[in-house]
Amino acid sequence: MDASYDSVSVFLADLYDPASGGFYESPFKEGARIESTAPGITMLSKGNILNDLPNEVRESFITFFQWHQDQSTGFFEDLQEQRGHDERRGRALSYSVNALKDLGASPMYPLPGNKFDYSRMAYLQSIPAFEAWLDSLPWRHSWSGGSILSAQSTLIRQLPEPLQGNIIDFLFAYLPRHQHPSTGLWGGEIPYVQVSGTFKVSMVYKAFERAMPRADHIYKSLLACIRTEVCQDATWVRNPLHLLQVNQPQLETFSDAERQEIIRLAMHNMSQFLRPDGGFARNLDRRYRVTDGCSQAMKTLNAVRVFAGLEEKSFPKGDQFLSEIK
Numbered sequence: 062m063d064a065s066y067d068s069v070s071v072f073l074a075d076l077y078d079p080a081s082g083g084f085y086e087s088p089f090k091e092g093a094r095i096e097s098t099a100p101g102i103t104m105l106s107k108g109n110i111l112n113d114l115p116n117e118v119r120e121s122f123i124t125f126f127q128w129h130q131d132q133s134t135g136f137f138e139d140l141q142e143q144r145g146h147d148e149r150r151g152r153a154l155s156y157s158v159n160a161l162k163d164l165g166a167s168p169m170y171p172l173p174g175n176k177f178d179y180s181r182m183a184y185l186q187s188i189p190a191f192e193a194w195l196d197s198l199p200w201r202h203s204w205s206g207g208s209i210l211s212a213q214s215t216l217i218r219q220l221p222e223p224l225q226g227n228i229i230d231f232l233f234a235y236l237p238r239h240q241h242p243s244t245g246l247w248g249g250e251i252p253y254v255q256v257s258g259t260f261k262v263s264m265v266y267k268a269f270e271r272a273m274p275r276a277d278h279i280y281k282s283l284l285a286c287i288r289t290e291v292c293q294d295a296t297w298v299r300n301p302l303h304l305l306q307v308n309q310p311q312l313e314t315f316s317d318a319e320r321q322e323i324i325r326l327a328m329h330n331m332s333q334f335l336r337p338d339g340g341f342a343r344n345l346d347r348r349y350r351v352t353d354g355c356s357q358a359m360k361t362l363n364a365v366r367v368f369a370g371l372e373e374k375s376f377p378k379g380d381q382f383l384s385e386i387k
Contacts, residue, residue: 062328062331062332062362062365063362063374065331065332065335065358066358066359066362067339068338068339068340069104069339069340069341069355069358069359070381070382070385071339071381071382071385072338072339072340072355073101073104073105073352073355073382074381074382074385074386075088075385076088076090076097076101076352077101077118077386078090078093079118079121081093081121081125082098082120082121082122082123082124082125082128083095083097083098083122083125084097084098084100084101084352085097085352086351086352086353087351087352093125094139095126095129095137095139095153095156095157096139096152096153096156096353097351097352097353098122098125098126098160099156099157099159099160100352100353100355100356101352101356102122102160102163102164103159103160103163103356104355104356104359105382106163107359107363107373110382110383111163111164111165113383114383115386118386119164122160122164123161123164123166126157126160126161126166126168127161127166127168127169129153129157130157130168130169130170131170132169132170134173135168135170135171135172135173136150136153136154136173137153137154137156137157138150138153139153149212150212150216151209151211151212151213151214151215151216152212154172154173154215154216155212155214155215158172158215172219173216173219182216185213185216185217185220185224185228187224188227188228188231191228191231191232192231192235195210195232195235198210200239200247200248200249201248201249201250202248202249202250202254202258203239203246203247203248203249203250203254203255203257203258203259203261203262204248204254204257204258204261205258206247206248206258206261207247207258207259207260207261207262207264207265208261210261210262210265211261211262211264211265211268214264214265214268214269217229217232229269232265232269233266233269233271236262236265237274240274240275242275242278243278244278244279244281244282245259245274245275245276245277245278245279245280245281245282246258246259246278246279246282247259247262251290252282252285252286252289252290253286253290253292253293253294253297255282255286256282256283256286256287256297256300256301256304257294257296257297257300259279259304260300260301260303260304260307263303263304263307263308264307266307267307272310272311273307273308273311276308276311276312277311277312277313279304279308280305280308280312280315283301283304283305284319284323286301287301287323287326287327287330288322288326291345292330292333292345293344293345293346294343294344294345295331295334295341295342295343295344295353295354295357295358295361296343296357297330298327298330298331298334298357298361299327299357299360299361299364301323301327302323302327302361302364302365302368303360303364305323305368306364306367306368320368320369323368324365324368324369327361327364327365328365331358331361331362333345334354334357334358335358340354340355341354341355341357341358342354343357362374
């Protein structure tokens with residue numbers, strides 16, 4: 062599996078845009094975005110490459126994120142992002158703050174905090190408003206609903222007390238209402254979407270250090286999915302692995318045979334997204350590779366290694382990235 066990643070560094074270097082300091086999403090180079098640049102920074106950070114970057118490249122990365130910050134709100138705004146406003150704002154904030162931290166830098170302006178005017182976010186003003194907002198989420202398509210919700214974790218942590226604590230307690234009393242009692246999953250579409258949506262929900266449980274309900278049911282449903290369903294999206298390879306990591310402390314011991322089966326299936330599925338140019342596609346039917354596909358592939362590689370009891374692997378052949386951008 063490791064050998065499949067030998068050209069990822071060259072692919073990523075090709076998507077670097079010196080003019081903006083960001084990474085394009087694909088070879089079509091239609092504008093660098095926060096959500097294509099932040100995963101690139103994460104890959105370089107895990108490969109211990111950031112410290113070896115030329116100073117002008119490092120500064121261009123920092124400038125890219127700082128330029129996207131809104132001085133009046135403290136949020137990071139990426140107008141090229143097509144997701145809904147709530148999801149976009151939360152994700153951009155989390156991605157940008159973490160990327161700047163990896164780069165040894167800080168936001169240009171204060172982040173939204175207790176002084177931020179949360180009246181602009183009516184759904185975070187009271188329990189009834191928050192409940193109404195939760196009810197409005199697309200829980201049948203749990204990948205989308207879970208993604209919108211998980212994007213709010215950073216914002217919820219900025220709320221003043223006692224509102225923050227009340228919102229958090231209500232959230233974890235609310236979530237089991239939409240969980241299937243028999244499967245442990247959230248959602249109502251195909252199994253992989255339900256598993257992936259449950260992974261998104263698990264990120265909320267992880268963020269606030271809460272144990273997920275019906276962990277054993279989730280595990281059995283996850284196994285049934287990866288054994289029988291066609292994996293059509295690169296995120297569907299790594300999502301079950303990370304969902305397992307969140308739930309593993311609550312699970313009864315599973316067999317070595319199951320562990321090996323999960324690893325083999327993940328390796329096989331990830332190989333289906335590798336393209337001849339050395340990058341990874343996001344979808345099975347796409348012929349070209351994208352930044353997010355490579356990011357998902359790296360997350361899968363390390364999730365597999367952790368699941369196998371090995372250390373995470375650094376970004377492969379990082380010296381090639383450095384030589385390509387010089």
